[in-house]
Amino acid sequence: MEFNVRFDRSYMTPRTVKTVFALDEVNEFISQGHMVLFEKVKPNKKLYSKGFIFQSAKDSRCIFAPSRHFPVQHSGWETLSEDEWNEVMPITEYARERSLNYTWAAYVLPLAPEVGETFYVEDLIEDILVSEFWESKIYAVDGIATWNGSALKFRRELYDSGECMIVG
Amino acid sequence: MIKIQKNRLLTEEGKVIKTLSCPLRISNADLDRPQAPESQCLRCNRKVVNTDWLSELQLVALLEEDPSTCLKINRYNPIFQVVE
Structure with missing residues (x-):
């Protein structure tokens, strides 16, 4: 933002x-x-966000999450169990995309x-x-x-x- | 959405639910756990509720119970509209 x-x-x-x-x-x-x-x-390391793409073992839906255990704004903490969510890959995003160009x-x-x-x-x-x-x-x-x-x-x-x- | 105008928090109906009155210029460095749901102000020792964690309904209920609750408000929180 x-x-x-x-x-x-x-x-x-x-x-x-x-x-x-x-x-x-x-x-x-x-x-x-x-x-x-x-x-x-020069990109600022503080503007990088790290997380993972997880895929649901139940319906194959993919989501982004910062980790398997993370806070959710209005409802406390959420856990993505290894039984229900497979880690697809770690990803890194940069907030100010312009600077990468x-x-x-x-x-x-x-x-x-x-x-x-x-x-x-x-x-x-x-x-x-x-x-x-x-x-x-x-x-x-x-x-x-x-x-x-x-x-x-x-x-x-x-x-x-x-x-x-x-x-x- | 809660409107913030002249240090007052107003509901969509225009009801004032709180007046912000901290005389200090507080930044994250002044709070012991700035990202947590609650933290302590290192300058006045008061408990500060982080509204990042609250829904609009939760915030209104909190202020109805105790309008003197000290709040930390992020201007970028979409439940607020800051009117300069």
Whole structure:
């Protein structure tokens, strides 16, 4: 599931940093005078989910489960016994599929960025796990960052798990 | 679906079933067992019920019994609609 950073947009309307994944796009922006920042796309091990495909010995139905004994949201724990369920194979899934399709990407800064200027980054290159909801990984897709003259410094606190939580 | 609006939990009929009032900014690191059905807040020692484990009916029943129950709510839980 996608997580969008929460910030007060009413008093802050930052310019947007775009993200591109192809060199022809990079060159087009460079020709227009934009600064681009290359970054490797690296999967985050926290975004992997491991589990198994199990097949029912009774009716051959197949299901995914994280293990033979696992919690179910509204009904406690469920057990898939070896008598009733055959393990077909272990599988691994990655929450942010996009990141498996690229090895690099580049941020395109708005024209004439000022040192200290804060930007909205609409498509985060880095894969960050913010929180989880049962089997779903909640990952960041955007961000707020300040330009320091050589790099974008992201506001990391916006990805704290508390951003997905309300306690009270 | 339970609506969360201005720190209040409302049923679909608009009845307020709880007001969220924690003055602390709590994250998973502040709970002793953040993924468990219940955990203890390491900052105030109160018991915190994890609503990830509850159905809407179970939650409403819990709050009818004790509206002061401290809750942990995941914004991505489909039983809630957070109205900013």
